Amino acid sequence: MFAEKSIKTEVSRKNEMRLIPRTMSTQHPDNAKVPEWSRGEAIEGEDEITEAFLAFSNYNIHEVMWDAEGKDVDTHVIRKLLSRYSEFFKKRQIGKDIYLTYRLPNPRIEGADRKVFAETLESIPNNFDVAEKFYGKNATPVFEVILPFTTESIELIGIAKYYEKVVAGKQDVRLWDELYVRDLVGEIEPKSVEVIPLIEDKDSLMKADEIAGGYARAIKPAYMRVFLARSDPAMNYGMISAVLSAKVALSKLSKLSKSLGIKIFPIIGVGSLPFRGNMNPENYRKVMEEYSGVYTFTIQSAYKYDYPPDLVEKSVEDINNSPVSEPVELDYEVEKSLKSVADKFTLSYQSIIEPLAGVVNQVASMMPRRRARKLHIGLFGYSRSTGKVTLPRAISFTGAFYSIGIPPEVIGMSSLSEMKDADLENVFANYKFLKDDMRRASKFFNWESLDMLKDVWKIDDEVIGKIKKDAEYVENNLGIKIGEDNGYEFKKHRLLSSMFTLSVREGETAEAKRFLYEMAVVRRSLG
Template structure:
């Protein structure tokens, strides 16, 4: 059995600080190859996700890693000791990148040939897994697996002319199959993940399966509590399915540093391990790596790598029903408020520092109303924008919990263990002055302001959260938030950008 990685370095652009080795503030090109090497060698991460979604992908990464760092990769075999996993664009969702999907898949046999030259015949398959984002059905991941088998691996048997086959021209194509990791990002798919996985299992018959559970995008689209509880439902369903099929499933969770995006940081990793029992692999995003002291980062990654994997909490049907109910109530409260704040979020997001070379990606908000759909930036910019205007998104929608009875509240607390801790961590950045300023700048309605005030009142009076600055850093952040809003109002955008950067440094994450 292969090693299942415990940590996966990603290229999420959530870092406030720029690493010393980067040639510019925007990490791109050759720097991302170097970053992959450093993730393995300096930080001790087991796996690197090489992202082909939303950017111009470098499909020669394996060649560059092996040629630039031969000593390291002779000792640490790529594909056996450390792992490189491609994240594809989803061709059904990202139509403009369909050919990038094809190009990335076509590059996998090239990596095999390179490894054969470097390591010798049959030693390793350097890239054998791909991640499909925004997976909503088993048909999507079945199609990816079959595409590789039929359109890539089997093309070596195609006859070109007069008995001459493709393999006579370019050699045989290996590997013959790849493993597909579904990245599940929407609420309904997370809560019905067993259908996605079981359907794939029945057709493809893999020996095991890795399943990637998103935390950021579900939080942005449906609210933090909905995201957490949907992941808990997914973990329970996956473990039940694993037992019923007698088939190993290894969950991955995509978590950022701030509470809204998962709260995995070098200072909070132990609580995250406690929260998400049953998860095998945790993403180590850029803020985790670059916004904290190196020794603390390396120690935290080592601890995660060596931590015990506890079983996921298996939910009884009545518990699952309660959690599903909470996600609906919470989302109904959360989404209209976010819709009303969309202009503010979008205006602020374009001023945040850029940390990666990414194509412009505006995501459609996760639901539709009769008035149309609201466009929002990606999750990191979304979170950074709301923190910067002094309204951490963790607080929005909280008062929906007032609809729970005592038994439902107990079930909620049992299944979101660190709820109060996460909320308190975020609430210290809440800025009371924001209401008047955002009302003035973006004409936010009194109704929206009243709803947010109900949420913060509930957080304070019922949950016992202290809102606003409780230490030097949080008080400084609140002051910067007010200064940012004032400078934005006066259109002094260079100062606005400076305050945004200073706040990100305090949070140790852009968003």
Template structure:
């Protein structure tokens, strides 16, 4: 397992504070190259995700890293000691950007040539792993593997002139193959993860397989509790299947800083590790790195790096948990459908931290369900927190409907449920719910959905969890949320944006 990193620094735009080295509030361009260097050298992450999904990307990243920071990279060999892993756009889901799929893969042989020249070693594959988001079928993984093998690397053998092959002019193309990592994000794919793994294994026979389980988008689409249960079921299935196939499976989980997105912060590492003991690699996102004291971040990453993952993620009674998921999803999605107008209105004032492209219309894919278009997960979470409706509580009234067996299974499976709900519940703003009802024409939210939210709040309180501010910072957050709503009613857009940022700084994360 030593060759598989335990921490993966990512470019998620969830940081409330702007790092001191960034030349702008929006991190982009050469600043992202410097950021990757700091991820390795300062914070101690052994892997960096270089993200082609929905954003402009520097394709010369390997050259810039090795030429700008040669002393560090001579001692820390990229592709052997530390890793750069590409997240591709999914050409089946992101049709407007599907040509970037091939552009990203073409970076790999160039990285090999640069690393070979820098290290003087033919056996260093600078980049050799790619992540395919929104994976739903084995065929998508097989296509990605074979596209690289036969199109990117295989073109070296094409004869374009009599007796002249591509490699005779451009040189050989290495590596000849890559590792493809499925990123599983939706309910059907998580429950069908065995089908995806088996299909890929039969076609490719990889030596090992890294499987990436999402937490943010499942939470946005299905609710907090279903997202945790889905992730655990998928992890359990993947590891059990790996044992059956005699295939080493190394799970990755994409955890953000808020409880809704996974609750991985420098102060909550032990709880998250306890929740997901079988996970090999945890994502260390931007808010984790930039919204906490630097020494605390470095120590937390070191603790993640030095842990020994379990080989099992046992789950009790899948069928019982599936019943909980089904009821929760239906209730949660009805609430989000009713809140969608307010979410989309307020999302316009969330501060931007990365130069991401829009995920609607011609510029990519949108996130949503039941015909409702929603912003991306980080913005979605920020919006609801800023309205005094932490998304963690939505759907919680379903807990009152569970049988004793169902509640026991839920509590034993989601071991940090109470802790996560307590962390979120202090951002509930009762007055904000009254204000949204009072100004329903502005926010486009009916009284029925606010009543559903109130029932969720009551359910949380019946668990013995205080819903509302509990300290100075959360009381300040409550006042800012009320000011935000007033500023939107009065059309004071600049004030609204400022209040959003101030609340994010209190939460130590945008979303």
């Protein structure tokens, strides 16, 4: 089986060895093209069962994230996978050779989904019973859960204890005389779950060691997996801030691992376009080198569906077979320097994003929908003390900026000119492929967009001037030409972005939507 061919990093769990996945398939709706097996433009319901199976069988991805955050989710996924594809799963055991990991709604933030949080945890024992009948003893298909928007260790501890005491622990509740819950529903297994923090905001990334350390000291796990966001931090704070925050988090987690004497296996959530991580079948090796020490890389929908299947399969196999690079540990002064840069960059970036929020939301509302999801408010909306704005999800946000001809990677870049020389040196020393990421994004920049922002979207001169200053910094200081690549796909994209804006001005909504889709196909990602 494929797990035997992969580079194995194994750790002890419940007196057995388990594989740490190198690749994780996610349900991020960033694909431009609709896969041929999908019954509609938005993947949902039964098609997500098919998608999970294909991630395992066609692409040999080690792990599938089953997402209950922000959308409806089928908690009978294990039963359906085992019944529909029994021959495949007899050879590859879920929970041993391949993995399915729940992403929960965060009950602290998603108030309307608190019962969904509880319902999802309650389904884990049912999945255990199904798998035990299929595989026999020692079959635990789901034993890890991901908590999005983690900001404190107490959230992780709370979920671990909730499952232990409420979900599994209720079997010992006495109902009447000698009648207990376990007499009605049987033994409840597993007795505990492992909680993976998904850390998404800048301040929390900078204290990732405190969050993970608090959980580790309370729960005393044999090992930990920690999920670092890369996409939402870029939307909320800018690309430079997102990358530097991830670097500091990785450094601190490496130090924490040594101090606690347990292994910590970072996961990073990376999308196809540079703004969201530049993780695609053509650039994955650089991403793996950029984020040294990361064990698990997300394989999102654009990666799977917007590139040739053979290229996807070969790249996933290469990731699975690649040795894990050593983490880079930064000294205190460098970590402090990178935090300072991220904080300053954020202020410059947000000063441009906030007045453009109306444009972004309007364009995002016209983007194709590739996944049935509920309304989501990004952290940007929560984090502003004045002039709060609501933004769409990071994928639509990124796609909107690309579609109006202003890749968001460029925004805020001129603030680097105001940094201390030592801070700037730390940025370039630690963000290895900054120029590569910026070079790819800059090819989609459309200079005509600056005039159109004023003409069509009524954006004032000050904001347009800031964007122009950012673009000029990239040209003059990084030596990267902005919007001048004459390659067919880039020229086509810039032309389409102009046509899109003109169609909006003329009220031609159907035409505008068509241009949005065509641009997404050209860049091989919605956003």
